[in-house]
Amino acid sequence: MPRCATASAQYGSGIHNVGVGEHTFTVTDVNDCTDTVTIIVPPIVPLTATAVVSTAIACNGGTGAVTVTASDGVPPYTYSGDSPDDGIYGGLSAGIYT
Numbered sequence: 001m002p003r004c005a006t007a008s009a010q011y012g013s014g015i016h017n018v019g020v021g022e023h024t025f026t027v028t029d030v031n032d033c034t035d036t037v038t039i040i041v042p043p044i045v046p047l048t049a050t051a052v053v054s055t056a057i058a059c060n061g062g063t064g065a066v067t068v069t070a071s072d073g074v075p076p077y078t079y080s081g082d083s084p085d086d087g088i089y090g091g092l093s094a095g096i097y098t
Contacts, residue, residue: 020044047073057094065090066097 024038048071055065068087070077079087089097 044074045072047071054088055090057092063091063093066092 018039018041020041020043022038022040024036026034026036028034049068050071051066051068053064054067055063057064066089068079068089070079070087077087079085081089
């Protein structure tokens with residue numbers, strides 16, 4: 001009679017690009033021992049970006065700053081323009097930015 005050992009599921013190489021939902025995987029070894037694991041892949045929450053004026057422009061002119069914050073989606077996040085790492089954009093004159 002084959003001897004079977006138990007093992008726990010681990011992250012690592014194997015099946016990739018598994019869609020959202022419940023998935024059951026069964027592994028069978030050379031001794032015909034099997035183990036089954038079920039995982040649930042949750043849906044990805046859409047990326048959200050918010051912008052807040054962190055330094056307002058004074059009434060007599062000057063420059064201001066905006067802090068852009070990302071949430072949800074799949075981190076890590078990257079920011080475009082002059083602020084590739086932290087989402088802080090300074091030295092801005094009055095205007096509309098996208």
